[in-house]
Amino acid sequence: MDPETGKPIYESKSSTGWTEEEAYNYGLDRESDIRNDRYISRRDGSVLMKDYCRTWPDTLDVGHLRDKAIRSMIRLYIVPRWGETAVGDIKPSAYRAWKKQLKALPNVGEKYGEEILTVFSMLMDDAVDDELRQSSPVPKGKKQLRGKYRKKPREKKREMRIEDVNQLALNALAYWGLPGYVFEWTKAFTGMRPAELYALRREFTHPHWPATDPDLERRADALSRYAGDDPMPALRVQWQHQREGGRGEPTLFPPKYESYRDLVIPPFLAELLELLLASHDSEWTFLSIDGGLLANSNFTYHYWRPIADGRPASGVYERVRLGQRQTVVSRRPLPELPPTAYAGKRMYLGRHGHKEWLDEDGHSRIAVETRMGHEVAGVEGLYANVTTVMERRIMDTLQQRWLGFVRSMGPDITATSPISLPSDLQDWMNLQVKAAESLE
Known part of the structure; x- marks a missing residue:
């Protein structure tokens, strides 16, 4: 009650429509809200x-x-x-x-x-x-489940077959050159994210890493682990290439979720990386077709789609220029590329396939998720640790997968290549076939 007028302080919420009792109760509710820090003023709201x-x-x-x-x-x-x-x-x-x-x-x-x-x-x-x-107007807990049940759609995927990866690599060799061939095998046998592959630097790649790691403490630890009496070839995921704000020049950023990690690689892939790095002196491991920064290209459109989907051979075509008819030949003539099992599909499925292989080979969850750049939540992740024994098993099973494929294919392993292999790569492949045959 107002002490001066003797009337209730809260006579109405609005000019009309409320009884005196309703207005009075409304005012008491607002006082309660203020005392209990629940009141939202009209100005704030x-x-x-x-x-x-x-x-x-x-x-x-x-x-x-x-x-x-x-x-x-x-x-x-x-x-x-x-x-x-x-x-x-x-x-x-x-x-x-x-x-x-x-x-x-x-x-x-x-x-x-x-x-x-x-x-x-x-x-x-x-x-x-x-x-x-x-x-919040957004329902939480059980309330958010109201309405009819809808099963979330899942992408239809087929398992990653090494035969399909081989065709991708052969197409990439014809379209892109040695960097493309090694890129496809590296993607399949490391599970690295595309942006991490674009930004892979020479000093973080076998055979230079870990001896060239700029961090002295990390270098010493890695040398002890990977370059000891029984060495394991490995590389370091240290960067990814992204554009700041989606614009400008590609910039080095930490890998997604700051998932820095060391990845052991099978010996065959170590040899391919040695061959690749010996072919150029760039700071980047994988160069674009013109020898520049791979991250500067629209990789999905200009590289992945023709490699995965296939494309017709470069042809000769006629055009009229300045009133004269001309016969034009491609400046980079290419053979026909056959379509692969990944025609129309995402490049990221290669990363998914790497996890499939690790799971098939029975590796521990902590070893698999760490290799993929994921954190294992809860107590399992807190107490678990990836040991050198786990890493060696991963290296060995990946090498066995490769040798098993080479042994099953023999000299026909490059039969579907759109081009003949360069001499150095052909020599390397001959040695791989001999090594696989010797295991029989």
Whole structure:
């Protein structure tokens, strides 16, 4: 009651429509909210989403690629729908309707749609922490499971056969040269991410690493582990190539999730890397077709698609230039490349296939996940450790897989090559066939 007028302080929430008792109870509820830190003022709750989204990404501590992705999702999907809505006015029912509409968009796949909703959920959680609303409109726990069950679609994959990798490597040799041939075998037998392969430097590649590692302490440890009395060839995943903000020149960044790691490699791959590095003096292990930085190319379009999908031979064609008919021959004539088992498929499946091979060979989970650049969560990851015995088993089983393939194919291992192998590579292959035959 107002001591001066004797009337209830809270006579109404609005100008009309409330009884005196309803207005009084409403006021008591607001006082309770204030005492218990639940009260959101109209001024705070009226902040528009477009204004909150403008500054919110700056509060996140994420890598540059994740930051770029988050800002893109906000710009393309969150602000267009919610930009003119006050942060405090977003209702759970409106969120559910938007979620349904979002996943129905033709350019938003299941996985990308979930990422957009995750970003929106983070936004709303932080809005609660910033006292712009009392609770998030995004359901948590059992509430998020409401609605009919939908099985998440999974990509259809076939197992990675070494015969298919061999055809990829032979196509890459014809299209790209020795770097392409070694690139495909390295991808399949290390499971490295594409951006890590682009940025693989000479000093982190066998036979130079670990003796050339610039970190003295790491070099000493690696020399003791990999170059002792019973050496194991290995390379170091130290960098990946990405463009800052998606623009500019490719820049060296830590590998995804900062998954620095040492990878033992089978002897046959060690020999191929030696052959490759002896063929050039660049600081980068894998060079582009013109001898430049591989990360400067649109690799998927200019390299992977013709290598995986195949392509017709370079032809002679006619054209009219300056009023004269000309016969034009390709400056880089290429033979016909046959399609492979990866025609139309993602390059990343080679990385998936490497894990399949490790699992088939029965390696421990900690050894497999560490090699793939993943962290094993929980107590298992805390107490587990990759030992030299585990690494040697990985090296041995990968070498056995290669030799088993060579033994089964014999001299026909290069029969499907679009071109004849260069003499040095052919000499190396002859030795591989002899080594495999001697194991019979």
